[in-house]
Amino acid sequence: MATEDTVSSNPNHGEKRPKVVVITGPTGSGKSRLAVDLASHFPVEVINADSMQVYSGLDVLTNKIPISEQNGVPHHLLGTVSPTVEFTAKTFRDSAIPIIDAILARNHLPVIVGGTNYYIQALVSQFLLDESMDDMNDSCCLGDLPGVMWSDNSFIAESDSSNDFNYDLLKDIDPIAANRIHPNNHRKINQYISLYARTGVLPSKVFQGEAAEKWGQVDNLRYDCCFICVDASLPVLDRYVEQRVDCMMDAGLLNEVYDIYNLNADYSRGLRQAIGVREFEPLLRTFVLKDIYEREKELTGGSTIEKRETLSNGNLMEWLRSYSDAKSMILMEEAIEKVKVNTRRLVRRQKRMLNRLQMLFGWNIHSVDSTESISSKSDDVWKGQVVESSMKIVNSFLSENGSMSSTCSMSNDTGMKIVQRDLWTQYTCKACGDRVLRGLHEWEQHRQGRGHRKRISSLKRKSQGLNFYETEAGAF
Known part of the structure; x- marks a missing residue:
């Protein structure tokens, strides 16, 4: 396909x-x-x-x-x-x-x-x-497909009602495709369900072949x-990205986020997906900015545009610090820390x-x-x-005859052998709280990780000598 x-x-x-x-x-x-x-x-x-x-x-x-x-x-x-x-x-x-x-x-x-x-x-x-998914024929009628008894629109509308229901539905339709993606990847789940609804073809079949x-x-x-x-x-x-976040705050990051703030914003689309937007939502929802709005309304005559333009002329973070409201300061510091954590991730x-x-x-x-x-x-x-x-x-x-005339080497600079591609198999690590890993490479990286090895060591000590072992289905 x-x-x-x-x-x-x-x-x-x-x-x-x-x-x-x-x-x-x-x-x-x-x-x-x-x-x-x-x-x-x-x-x-x-x-x-x-x-x-x-x-x-x-x-x-x-x-x-x-x-x-x-x-x-x-x-x-x-x-x-x-x-x-x-x-x-x-x-x-x-x-x-x-x-x-x-x-x-x-x-x-x-x-x-x-x-x-x-x-x-x-x-x-x-x-x-x-x-x-985009190239499939949207005019395909589900009624023409064997075994499909619902209409395209009603199927998709029903599947959108619950994220948990969506993933369970995908597991019922195509467990192989469901194992390939994370249960929280709602957009991909909906894409797969939509693909099946429009074509009757299993997503896992689409992504196979030559x-x-x-x-x-x-x-x-x-x-x-x-x-x-x-x-x-x-x-x-x-250290560098943490310092950079602090510099961004001094340069007016909070003003930027405030200027695009919307109470009912969709943080899964467009620019609002950026790290540093959602993290400030609790702060922007507080009464502090409502009070700012009232003060600006008194000064400017009251329009929202005037309010935003006036605030953007100064550093909102400094304004909040001078406002000395304990709740808003806590929320701001928590937001800054979340931006740093998410950037490190x-x-x-x-x-x-x-x-x-x-x-x-x-x-x-x-x-x-x-x-x-x-x-x-x-x-x-x-x-x-x-x-x-x-x-x-x-x-x-x-260079025509340079040592890099072909960058298509099948091994990396260290000479490490390429791991055979395994993008579909799902591995579950019981020792790490049923963490789901996808593909052999991700699973091997996880097994070698410091956190996983520490948990295995701790479990072995707690078990008083019981043998814990790791299998393809997970680490126990």
């Missing part, structure tokens, strides 16, 4: 694929800065691949690189999308491909920059599994890719995803370490250890 793309830049067999550079890595590692610095040595044009930076607005919160720091380097898909639009991976791919074509036509080097790895995977892969086998594999990528990962040690990144998810792309799909990702440059805040260290290393990688990649 998932078919090969016919979009522009789809390479033909036997033809050279266009060369693109992909700079990825966890948030805070220095990806955007590196892309701009590389433009001093190569004719670079940047395509943003950050799922929140594509939206206009919240420039402080999403940490968009300011125009003053872009140094005249063209940046595409940066702050160009309406914040109310759902900009999916498929939309990103379809938007980015013509831009890459135009950059190549100018004999410039396309550099994809961002930490949203599913955007990057959708762009460089010739196959996008989930697009089959397309699924080829999806994401290096020898079937749309482009000849040079993957560079700017990375740093977790302790250094943790994002860093770990991004690192896991990059490992997954390397281990499961064979992406030859060249890691450049920015740990020392972040710790020392030294421009010289940044240039010597990050920029120069990246220049050598790109130079070799662009």
Whole structure:
């Protein structure tokens, strides 16, 4: 069902694929800065691949690189999308491909920059599994499908009534597909149910066959890719992102969030998905801002627009601190801490995803370490250890006879053997509170994790010698 793309830049067999550079890595590692610095040595044009930076607005919160720091380097898909639009991976791919074509036509080097790895995977892969849901014939009548006795609209309406019901329904319809996704991934669950409702085809059947086998594999990528990962040690990144959140607060992050605040906002769509929006909702719901509104109403004559414009001229965080309301201060400090915690979690998810792309799909990702440059805040260290290393990688990649003429190695830089792809099997770790892991790679990573090993050790001690063992179904 998932078919090969016919979009522009789809390479033909036997033809050279266009060369693109992909700079990825966890948030805070220095990806955007590196892309701009590389433009001093190569004719670079940047395509943003950050799922929140594509939206206009919240420039402080999403940490968009300011125009003053872009140094005249063209940046595409940066702050160009309406914040109310759902900009999916498929939309990103379809938007980015013509831009890459135009950059190549100018004999410039396309550099994809961002930490949203599913955007990057959708762009460089010739196959996008989930697009089959959009490509299915919506006119298909369920009454024409054997065994389906309800109408399309009533089925979907019923399935939307309860998230728990949705997942149970998917398990009944297609347990294989249900095992592939997390029970809390409500959007994906609804997509799978909708796919079955419209077509009568099991989702797990859609994502099988030649397309699924080829999806994401290096020898079937749309482009000849040079993957560079700017990375740093977790302790250094943790400290850096925490400091960055504090700087964002001083720069007016709370004002940005307040300006788009809506009591009935949908935090699962558009720009409001960004870390740093939902976390402040309890604060923005308090009587403190209601009182601010009343005071501003007295000063301005009362319109909501005037209220928001007046507040945005000053730093709302400083105003709240001077207001000295204990409840609001507690809520604000809790929100700031949640933003920091969720950002640290994002860093770990991004690192896991990059490992997954390397281990499961064979992406030859060249890691450049920015740990020392972040710790020392030294421009010289940044240039010597990050920029120069990246220049050598790109130079070799662009060279016809260079050692990187093909980035489609089936092993990573450490020579580690690629783990056989196992994306469907669900593993449950009993020792870690029935935590669900998907795929052999994620399961193996979890087993080797410090937290899991500590729990197993603790359980062994409590059991007074009973043998605890791990199986494919879970850790006991």
